[in-house]
Amino acid sequence: MRLFIDIGNTRTKWLLMDGDLPVRRGAIDNSQVDQIDLGCGKAVSRAWASCVAQEEIFQRLASIVEADCGVRLNRAAVESSVNHMVNAYLALDRLGVDRWLAALGARDLIAAGDLVVIDAGTAVTVDLVSAKHCFEGGVILPGARMMHDALVGRTVGIISERSEVDSVVGRTTQECVNAGALYGLAGAIERIVLEMQKRLLHTDKLSVLLCGGDAERLAAVLPDHYRVELDLVFYGLQVIDRAKS
Numbered sequence: 071m072r073l074f075i076d077i078g079n080t081r082t083k084w085l086l087m088d089g090d091l092p093v094r095r096g097a098i099d100n101s102q103v104d105q106i107d108l109g110c111g112k113a114v115s116r117a118w119a120s121c122v123a124q125e126e127i128f129q130r131l132a133s134i135v136e137a138d139c140g141v142r143l144n145r146a147a148v149e150s151s152v153n154h155m156v157n158a159y160l161a162l163d164r165l166g167v168d169r170w171l172a173a174l175g176a177r178d179l180i181a182a183g184d185l186v187v188i189d190a191g192t193a194v195t196v197d198l199v200s201a202k203h204c205f206e207g208g209v210i211l212p213g214a215r216m217m218h219d220a221l222v223g224r225t226v227g228i229i230s231e232r233s234e235v236d237s238v239v240g241r242t243t244q245e246c247v248n249a250g251a252l253y254g255l256a257g258a259i260e261r262i263v264l265e266m267q268k269r270l271l272h273t274d275k276l277s278v279l280l281c282g283g284d285a286e287r288l289a290a291v292l293p294d295h296y297r298v299e300l301d302l303v304f305y306g307l308q309v310i311d312r313a314k315s
């Protein structure tokens with residue numbers, strides 16, 4: 071079995087694979103990572119992690135994996151190319167590895183055409199993977215929680231908790247702030263995708279994939295062709311695992 075771990079700025083997600091079958095998964099807040107129960111024992115032959123959070127969290131998980139599964143936790147890194155995919159980011163050492171992995175995973179899932187890969191987590195990233203198999207780059211936005219908390223934190227009059235959104239016409243402060251974050255992000259994403267489309271030659275073949283903790287909420291208010299694929303970072307880790315072993 072193989073273990074894949076995705077350490078974001080808010081949460082750590084993990085997936086246990088038996089061959090090509092997902093057998094167990096979970097998610098835990100980064101502050102609780104010491105209590106993680108991977109539940110996989112010594113059956114794990116290889117383990118891979120993506121980490122964009124503090125080094126300390128990766129090191130804690132590496133110790134847990136070593137103790138529970140008896141294997142080293144390999145750490146995926148951004149590279150200038152993997153298989154047929156090349157990376158056009160100017161500062162490779164600054165690119166978040168989760169963006170590179172989600173792009174690799176998306177390319178593995180959809181072999182042809184241009185791709186937009188959206189990861190809606192703590193931050194929201196919208197990245198373009200061109201039909202010529204190049205990670206072209208994209209944009210970084212604050213995520214929904216960050217938008218909400220920034221408004222609460224920097225005003226006197228906005229008192230609100232995170233909540234689900236029923237309508238774009240909010241009638242309480244909380245409804246207004248939560249609707250602003252959701253529809254604001256959805257609108258920004260649609261505009262960014264349109265701008266990216268203008269750069270492409272064959273816009274008819276554009277696929278748009280969404281992952282991250284807010285993917286489903288956003289997909290509910292985005293056009294139908296925006297497809298939710300929550301495991302893109304895990305797919306990317308699997309691409310790396312195949313390429314490196």
Ligand SMILES: Nc1ncnc2c1ncn2[C@@H]1O[C@H](COP(=O)(O)OP(=O)(O)O)[C@@H](O)[C@H]1O
Nearest residue numbers: 078079080081190191192213214215282283284
């Ligand atoms: N159980 C949850 N705990 C925390 N955030 C969640 C949860 N479910 C959905 N979310 C939303 O998902 C976002 C975090 O997504 P996630 O992809 O886990 O982040 P990251 O990969 O950056 O750690 C938050 O902005 C929040 O709005």
Ligand SMILES: CC(C)(COP(=O)(O)O)[C@@H](O)C(=O)NCCC(=O)O
Nearest residue numbers: 078079122164165166168191192193
């Ligand atoms: C943009 C991110 C903060 C997203 O992290 P996440 O929301 O998944 O926790 C992460 O990919 C990152 O730290 N990137 C470094 C900056 C860059 O990609 O250029």
Ligand SMILES: [K+]
Nearest residue numbers: 189191192193
């Ligand atoms: K993200």
